[in-house]
Amino acid sequence: MMSDRYDISVVLSTYNRCPILPFALDSVLQQTPGDVSWEVIVVDNNSSDETEAVVASFIGRGHSNLHYVFEGRQGVSYARNAGIERARAPIIAFFDDDVCVSPTWVATIKRAFDDHAEADCVGGSVLPRWELDPPSWLTREHWAPLALQDYGDQPISVNRNNPLCLLSANFAFRREVFEQIGLFEPELQRVKEGIGSMEDLELLTRFWRAGGNALYLPSLTVTANVPAERLTKRYHRKWHTGHGHFYALLRSDEIERSRAGRLFDVPAHLYKQAMKDALRWLKHQLPGRSDAAFTYETRLRFFAGFFRKRRADFLTRTTEAPR
Numbered sequence: 001m002m003s004d005r006y007d008i009s010v011v012l013s014t015y016n017r018c019p020i021l022p023f024a025l026d027s028v029l030q031q032t033p034g035d036v037s038w039e040v041i042v043v044d045n046n047s048s049d050e051t052e053a054v055v056a057s058f059i060g061r062g063h064s065n066l067h068y069v070f071e072g073r074q075g076v077s078y079a080r081n082a083g084i085e086r087a088r089a090p091i092i093a094f095f096d097d098d099v100c101v102s103p104t105w106v107a108t109i110k111r112a113f114d115d116h117a118e119a120d121c122v123g124g125s126v127l128p129r130w131e132l133d134p135p136s137w138l139t140r141e142h143w144a145p146l147a148l149q150d151y152g153d154q155p156i157s158v159n160r161n162n163p164l165c166l167l168s169a170n171f172a173f174r175r176e177v178f179e180q181i182g183l184f185e186p187e188l189q190r191v192k193e194g195i196g197s198m199e200d201l202e203l204l205t206r207f208w209r210a211g212g213n214a215l216y217l218p219s220l221t222v223t224a225n226v227p228a229e230r231l232t233k234r235y236h237r238k239w240h241t242g243h244g245h246f247y248a249l250l251r252s253d254e255i256e257r258s259r260a261g262r263l264f265d266v267p268a269h270l271y272k273q274a275m276k277d278a279l280r281w282l283k284h285q286l287p288g289r290s291d292a293a294f295t296y297e298t299r300l301r302f303f304a305g306f307f308r309k310r311r312a313d314f315l316t317r318t319t320e321a322p323r
Contacts, residue, residue, distance in 0.1 A: 006065070007091065008038040008106050008172070011083030013076055014097035015045040018054045020225060025055075027100035029063050036110045039065045041086050045079040046072050077184035077199045080168070084178055093172035096147075098225045099126070101170075108220045109172045120174045120212050121204075123158070123166030124220025125150045132228050137291040142298070145239035146226050151216050158214035166214060168200045170222045181206045188246050198246040205252060233294060240298040244305025248313075264311040274303040 010028055014021055021042075028040050040063075044051045055068045071082040084092055093109055095101055102108075112122040126149040128134075143149070149167050158164045181203075188198045207214070229235055247255060258267030277299040284293035 005037060006039045006089040007036050007110055008093055009083075009087030009089035009091070010038055010040045010093045010095070010106070011043065011080055011087060012040060012095060012097060013043045013045055013079035013083065014047065014051055015076075015079075016047045016049045016051070017097045018047070018050045021051065021054050021097050022058075023100055023225075024095070024097050025058050025066070027102075028095070028105070029058065029066065030103070031101075031106050032103045034107045036107050037065075038106045039067060039087075039089065041067045041069055041083045043069045043071050043079040043083045043086075045076065046070075046074050073186075075186055076197070077186045077188070080199075081183040084183060087175070090175050091172055092175055092178070094168045094170075095222055096169045096224070099169050099222045100129075101222045102220075105220065105222065108217065112215060112217055112220065113172075113174065116215055118213050119215040120177050121158075121166070121171060121207065121214035122217055122220060123149075123171035123214060124217050124222070126167050126169045127221060127223050128226045129223045130226050130231075132231060134226075134231055137233070137294050138231060139291075141295060142236060144243075145236050146230055147224060148226075151218070153218045155218065156216040158216055159212065160208040163204070163208055164216060165201050166204060166216065169224060170220060171214075177207060177212065181210050181212075188249055197242070198250050201252075202250055205250075236294075236298060237301050240301035241305035244302040244307075245309045247302070248306045248309035264307070265314045266307055266310045270303060270306065274300060277303070 012024060012028070014024075025040070025042070031038070042051075042055045044055070052068060052070070055066065059066050059068070067086065069082055069086050071079045080094065083094075091109065091113055093106070108124075109122060113119065116122075126147060128146065128148055140150070147167055147169055149170070151164060156162070156164065158166065184199045185202045188202045204214075255270070256267060258269050260268035262268060263271065277296045281293055281296035281300060284290070284296065
């Protein structure tokens, strides 16, 4: 039976990040919550470092609302699902081990659900804490690989008619949503330090298809650590290729639309877009235009990841089909 002790259950999944985990824990445990009660569930996703000891040290300091859960199945979806199963509050919030939440984070979540009965999900901004000054090409257009998010300073309704992607580094759901649409999908999850995954968007897509309504609140803020290795074009190239791979698995309505047929199960409009991006990339191969060229390169990397996955699956099905 669900306990009435907590208003909010916070799920924090972690893997081998015990050096930075204390910063995340400090931020979520040292809240200014008003009359809101909350628990924090740290899900250790099969770490090989001192993660359990770090959590135990915080519990030993008197944080009785902090709980440790071990999930041996590797992958962030498995970890978050384990946290959901352990949670006891009617609201379940999520953030990441490289994130620090604002001092009024839990109070803002509770107030948002109290004030907006129509919303079953709330999300907010994920702003950067740069380890180094970002290079000139790393504008907000390139924030997606860094799991950063800022939709402006006004609240926004998010639903099937306005399907903005909200990030699990800073969102919360009413518990009954998971009872209605299910949990995070392991097939599209990030595993260990993998990148380009789509477990957040896949969950939200099911939520929107079920008629769910969400609310983006600029006042709900967290900051994410952006390490130096993520400020390189190499990292962004890898992310976009991986993102294309997972989009091929997702089969979103936006991508699957095509009036002109398919080749290797890739919609024709993606080939057309890739040709345009390739021409634009070539056009920008001039001194002083490399930043713009990189934007088109990332789009081509996405297409390459998508094409490779769809072609491989198509050829497998063709080979295995009965003759």
